[in-house]
Amino acid sequence: MEVLTVLVPYILRGLSITLEVTAVALGLGLFFGSILAILRVYGGDLLSRVLTLFVTLLRALPHILLLLIIYFIIARVVNLSAFWAGSLSLAIISSAYQSEIIRGAIQSVPGGQMMAARSIGMNRIKAIWHVIIPQAFRYAIPPWSNEAAIVIKDSSLVYVLGVPEILRQAQYYSARTYQPLTAYVTVAAIYFLLTFITNRGLDLLERHIRIPT
Amino acid sequence: MPKPEKLIVKIENVHKAYGKEKVLRGISMDINESEVVVLVGPSGTGKSTLLRCINQLTVPDSGKVWVDGVELTNPKTDKDKARQHIGMVFQDFNLFNHLTTLDNIMLGLVHVLGMKKEEAYDKAMLELERVGLANKYGSYPGQLSGGQKQRVAIARSLAMEPIVMLFDEPTSALDPELIGEVLTVMKDLAEGGMTMICVTHEIGFAREVCSRIVFMEHGEIVEQGLPVKMLNNPDMQRTKDFLGKISVLD
Amino acid sequence: MSFIEYMLIALPKIWVGLQITFKISSICLLIGMVIGFPVALARVYGPKWLRWLVSAYVEIFRGTPVLVQLFLIYYGLPQFGITFSAFSSAYLAIGLNSGAYQSEYFRGAIQAIASGQMMAARSIGMTRLQAIRHIIIPQAFRFAIPSWSNEAVSMVKISSIVYLIAIPEMMYVAKMLISKYYNPMPTYILVGLVYLLVIGVLTLLLNEIERRTTIPGLETARRGS
Numbered sequence A: 001m002e003v004l005t006v007l008v009p010y011i012l013r014g015l016s017i018t019l020e021v022t023a024v025a026l027g028l029g030l031f032f033g034s035i036l037a038i039l040r041v042y043g044g045d046l047l048s049r050v051l052t053l054f055v056t057l058l059r060a061l062p063h064i065l066l067l068l069i070i071y072f073i074i075a076r077v078v079n080l081s082a083f084w085a086g087s088l089s090l091a092i093i094s095s096a097y098q099s100e101i102i103r104g105a106i107q108s109v110p111g112g113q114m115m116a117a118r119s120i121g122m123n124r125i126k127a128i129w130h131v132i133i134p135q136a137f138r139y140a141i142p143p144w145s146n147e148a149a150i151v152i153k154d155s156s157l158v159y160v161l162g163v164p165e166i167l168r169q170a171q172y173y174s175a176r177t178y179q180p181l182t183a184y185v186t187v188a189a190i191y192f193l194l195t196f197i198t199n200r201g202l203d204l205l206e207r208h209i210r211i212p213t
Numbered sequence B: 001m002p003k004p005e006k007l008i009v010k011i012e013n014v015h016k017a018y019g020k021e022k023v024l025r026g027i028s029m030d031i032n033e034s035e036v037v038v039l040v041g042p043s044g045t046g047k048s049t050l051l052r053c054i055n056q057l058t059v060p061d062s063g064k065v066w067v068d069g070v071e072l073t074n075p076k077t078d079k080d081k082a083r084q085h086i087g088m089v090f091q092d093f094n095l096f097n098h099l100t101t102l103d104n105i106m107l108g109l110v111h112v113l114g115m116k117k118e119e120a121y122d123k124a125m126l127e128l129e130r131v132g133l134a135n136k137y138g139s140y141p142g143q144l145s146g147g148q149k150q151r152v153a154i155a156r157s158l159a160m161e162p163i164v165m166l167f168d169e170p171t172s173a174l175d176p177e178l179i180g181e182v183l184t185v186m187k188d189l190a191e192g193g194m195t196m197i198c199v200t201h202e203i204g205f206a207r208e209v210c211s212r213i214v215f216m217e218h219g220e221i222v223e224q225g226l227p228v229k230m231l232n233n234p235d236m237q238r239t240k241d242f243l244g245k246i247s248v249l250d
Numbered sequence C: 001m002s003f004i005e006y007m008l009i010a011l012p013k014i015w016v017g018l019q020i021t022f023k024i025s026s027i028c029l030l031i032g033m034v035i036g037f038p039v040a041l042a043r044v045y046g047p048k049w050l051r052w053l054v055s056a057y058v059e060i061f062r063g064t065p066v067l068v069q070l071f072l073i074y075y076g077l078p079q080f081g082i083t084f085s086a087f088s089s090a091y092l093a094i095g096l097n098s099g100a101y102q103s104e105y106f107r108g109a110i111q112a113i114a115s116g117q118m119m120a121a122r123s124i125g126m127t128r129l130q131a132i133r134h135i136i137i138p139q140a141f142r143f144a145i146p147s148w149s150n151e152a153v154s155m156v157k158i159s160s161i162v163y164l165i166a167i168p169e170m171m172y173v174a175k176m177l178i179s180k181y182y183n184p185m186p187t188y189i190l191v192g193l194v195y196l197l198v199i200g201v202l203t204l205l206l207n208e209i210e211r212r213t214t215i216p217g218l219e220t221a222r223r224g225s
Helices: A001-041 A045-060 A063-077 A080-108 A112-121 A124-161 A167-175 A180-208 B046-054 B079-083 B102-109 B119-130 B145-159 B178-190 B204-207 B225-232 B237-249 C003-046 C050-064 C066-080 C086-112 C116-124 C130-167 C170-181 C184-212
Strands: B007-018 B021-032 B036-040 B062-067 B086-088 B164-168 B196-199 B214-216 B222-226
Touching: A001 A045, A001 A080, A001 A167, A001 A180, A001 B007, A001 B102, A001 B225, A045 A080, A045 C116, A045 C184, A063 A080, A063 A124, A063 C170, A063 C184, A080 A124, A112 A124, A124 A167, A124 A180, A124 C184, A167 A180, A167 C066, A180 C066, B021 B046, B021 B062, B021 B222, B036 B046, B036 B237, B046 B062, B046 B164, B046 B196, B062 C130, B079 C116, B079 C170, B086 B145, B086 C116, B102 B145, B102 B222, B102 C130, B119 B145, B119 B222, B178 B196, B178 B204, B178 C003, B196 C003, B204 B225, B214 B225, B214 B237, B214 C116, B222 C086, B225 B237, B237 C116, C003 C116, C003 C130, C003 C170, C050 C170, C066 C086, C066 C130, C086 C130, C130 C170, C170 C184
Parallel strands: B036 B196, B036 B214, B086 B164, B164 B196
Antiparallel strands: B007 B021, B007 B062, B214 B222
16 A cells, blocks of 8 residues: 555656656657658758758667767757756657658658649649648558657656656655565556557557548 | 279368358269369359368368368368378469479478488479479579469479369469460370369360369359360350350450 | 877777677577567467467567666566676566567568468478478568568667666766766767767678578568568
8 A cells, every 4th residue: 555655646747757758759759750751852852861861860879879969969059957858859869760751651642643733733832731741641640650659668768867757756766665676567567558558549540530442 | 095983082061151151052072083173153152162172271161071082071180191192273373482493392392291302303303394394493483474383383283293183273363375384284284184173264274174064153063064065055044154154255 | 188089098998888789789689589589470370378478578568668678677676586687687678678579570571471372381281380480481581681680770779778777888888988088979979970880880781681682583572661
């Protein structure tokens, strides 16, 4: 019983921070990632090469190293809290992966769709907005669901910046009670539930908006 | 040239259902040595299922199947051993993609029949020659045309010295110009006295080569008989309708 | 101290760390393969209870952060008197984690093989086991190479987290250098460049392996991840 009354407050405090970090990282990551993807597909040759190099670099390096590098750069430029700097770093890392997902989705829309949209007099932007994006969005959901689960799990990395998310809370709890296993098993179970719910939810969404064939 | 008749395949009241759908509803059939039986009928009438029930790749729900005097539907029968001598040729070839044509043929000889490698090599080359593809021994399936793939698949079955060969729409996946080379190999086999059961829509092959046409519909045998009779004046109207339709196409 | 001077001091230390990075990632990759391949076979061909059991393993390890798995084993298990050294914990946590992912790659590869291959093998009299051994496994390994290559690269990246339990691999060396010279940026950049170099070379190497094991005529059938 004492386990519950002591552990639960720690976990709840950490959980809300974990969820916030994940939401910021995923949301901003989607925003940056979309811009990156659209520029890579429809921007000029030079721009697309530079951005591809940037994405490749981000994808090649360990996330924890990137987190520390980006955090360090951000800390130099602006005065942000560890929470915001950490979330923003994760968002930038995720944007590289999300841009790949979105780019892949855009490119799986057949080329004829763009041509057909232009042929009825839409301009490029309109064609992208009304024809390409609604289709690409559907292709993107399964891999995006995968990325969402990765970001949930990666949110544990901001632990190294001292952000009091759920893993850090587990550490506080075990330092106080000498029951590390209880703490870490609970934390693992919560992560499992979060990724499970996210994957199932997006799976349902994907089925709901699937284009009938 | 009359031969003493020897029963090779006996099928007795075979039933098979997938869920609620009854694919076979009590099929019985006897096939003698050197007979060439052609199974025809609309798609989805259970012809392929019946073939797979013969070598037990599909297990019937009820009924019995004997091949060369051995009851395959008996749970005590070693089915793997029985299949060694029941050749099967598939619509989509199913050559082992990671092996050369020669290795495709040798695999069964070495690992199933336990033949020595040198012996298996000679045997495999012989079979490749028989289907006219000895020069392709080092090619991978992905490097062959559909007709060549199917001839290798036939050679793979023949190498196991089957007592009966099952053909499951062997030419349906082929471009029209490649069908002939496969049918020629099948015709040679038939003339050599091989017992064959073929699911095919090639009426020309049925007319020239086979000894019996069996017409199936909705999981039942509607009518069977000599090709001359079945193609020219069958007893049942349903047979006439169906064979009339595909003969026109031929 | 110029960047070049600093490099001359730092690189030998980073080299020592890199060797440990290699050791951890290659051992974990190997453990992952030894676990992942049988798990994939069990998941496709096993009896129902076994399929359920291995699915639970795969889903649990894929559904939780590897950092939590590492801490659970290293800090958590001693509560029950089960104590592993830092290195053993790393091998166990990351190896089990990789095993779950690798089993998914192998499973995908097995399922990418047309079902007719199994039927054809059975039709010439092979037993189920013979068919798996001679027909399914050789093809599955080749199909799995592209995604398996990604896993090898992932291992190098993921091994970096073990610095948090004080294993002196590259990130740990970076941390030591920073606390000694207090110059985080040059240190991170240097370590980052070494990672890029290692991962670049590894990728080229794996591409070459992939090219050499391709089955002629079957190029289009290969599946990525």
